[in-house]
Amino acid sequence: MICMASSKPRVTLYIDKEDMERLERWADSEYRTVPQLVMVFVKKALEDYKDPEPEPTAKPAAAKTKPAASKTKGRKTTKS
Numbered sequence: 385m386i387c388m389a390s391s392k393p394r395v396t397l398y399i400d401k402e403d404m405e406r407l408e409r410w411a412d413s414e415y416r417t418v419p420q421l422v423m424v425f426v427k428k429a430l431e432d433y434k435d436p437e438p439e440p441t442a443k444p445a446a447a448k449t450k451p452a453a454s455k456t457k458g459r460k461t462t463k464s
Contacts, residue, residue, distance in 0.1 A: 397422070 399407075404418070411421040 407418050407421060411418045414421065416424075
């Protein structure tokens with residue numbers, strides 16, 4: 385089997401030895417590697433994360449909009 389280098393971005397995480405040992409036990413209990421288990425955490429966090437609303441983009445100054453349709457369409461109105 386030939387292993388190809390991944391083109392995915394990498395993240396380096398430094399954690400306490402005790403935390404790593406706990407992650408290893410957890411990963412073993414789920415038949416995963418620690419990186420696979422951490423990926424599950426990241427995916428779940430990203431699903432729960434609420435992206436901030438994007439900034440509204442300004443309309444170009446030259447763009448003209450159609451006037452709104454009149455609500456009195458088909459009815460005659462009188463001016464006072």
